[in-house]
Amino acid sequence: xxxxxxxxxxxxxxxxxxxxxxxxxxxxxxxxxxxxxxxxxxxxxxxxxxxxxxxxxxxxxxxxxxxxxxxxxxxxxxxxxxxxxxxxxxxxxxxxxxxxxxxxxxxxxxxxxxxxxxxxxxxxxxxxxxxxxxxxxxxxxxxxxxxxxxxxxxxxxxxxxxxxxxxxxxxxxxxxxxxxxxxxxxxxxxxxxxxxxxxxxxxxxxxxxxxxxxxxxxxxxxxxxxxxxxxxxx
Numbered sequence: 001x002x003x004x005x006x007x008x009x010x011x012x013x014x015x016x017x018x019x020x021x022x023x024x025x026x027x028x029x030x031x032x033x034x035x036x037x038x039x040x041x042x043x044x045x046x047x048x049x050x051x052x053x054x055x056x057x058x059x060x061x062x063x064x065x066x067x068x069x070x071x072x073x074x075x076x077x078x079x080x081x082x083x084x085x086x087x088x089x090x091x092x093x094x095x096x097x098x099x100x101x102x103x104x105x106x107x108x109x110x111x112x113x114x115x116x117x118x119x120x121x122x123x124x125x126x127x128x129x130x131x132x133x134x135x136x137x138x139x140x141x142x143x144x145x146x147x148x149x150x151x152x153x154x155x156x157x158x159x160x161x162x163x164x165x166x167x168x169x170x171x172x173x174x175x176x177x178x179x180x181x182x183x184x185x186x187x188x189x190x191x192x193x194x195x196x197x198x199x200x201x202x203x204x205x206x207x208x209x210x211x212x213x214x215x216x217x218x219x220x221x222x223x224x225x226x227x228x229x230x231x232x233x234x
Contacts, residue, residue: 001081007117008080022049024077025065025109033065033074067108074109083107084118093124093158128155148173149205151195151220152212153186168194172205188216192223 012023025033035041036050054074057066065074075083087102100115119125154167166183168191181194210217 004081004118004121007121008114011113011117023111024080024114025074026077030065030074030076034063037065038063070104070108072104072106072108075107080110080114081118084110084115088119088122093122093128095119095125124158127157145174146172146202146205148207148209151191151208151210151217153183153191170195170198188219188223192220195220195224 008024012020015023021029032042032046033050033054034056036047037054037056040047042050053068055066055068056063057073058064066072067074083106084099084103087106088099091098091102096116096119099119100112103110103115150171150173152169154169155165156167157165161182163184164182166186168181168183169178170181171178179198181197183190183194208217208221210220
């Protein structure tokens, strides 16, 4: 949260000075808006801006400032992180556009740049990008069934099925046939255990590869060799 607000302050400082004070509504400004709407307090310039953009809605015994344009409650600067986080989690961490739609449907006076900044610092979204697929320099050639097995992990932590937060994806390059296995973690041991189940049924591949990198493959093979006489090319 602290890093988010530091980055947000830096972004606001980069804007034209005319837009800096009203990019987000801090608590002091929120209180001034209340005074203008309830008591007519303030100078003519402030009154004009407030009456053009805001109104008060009574919810029970509480008075809430609403953004006239969106007809949604104004999110104070101090609550931006919490409210955007709630919206981002409700849409399953599915990127900027869906999060922005959810925010706009719930709240007023939240800027798109603020949502972009939050998503750029989301740990769950960053972890999905941990293992990017490199561009292939040459086509992968397989000479027969189960000679080359591609194994990768799919991150499902944002939408887990109970205790299962990862999916092991295994694909035979020759036949294009694939298998999937649920995993509780991405550690080498549970990955190796699932692969052993497959090897007992179909035999061990000659080449085991992964877009997760050679280090990942090496760890898996190290565990496999404890249980199975396996010879693979990395």
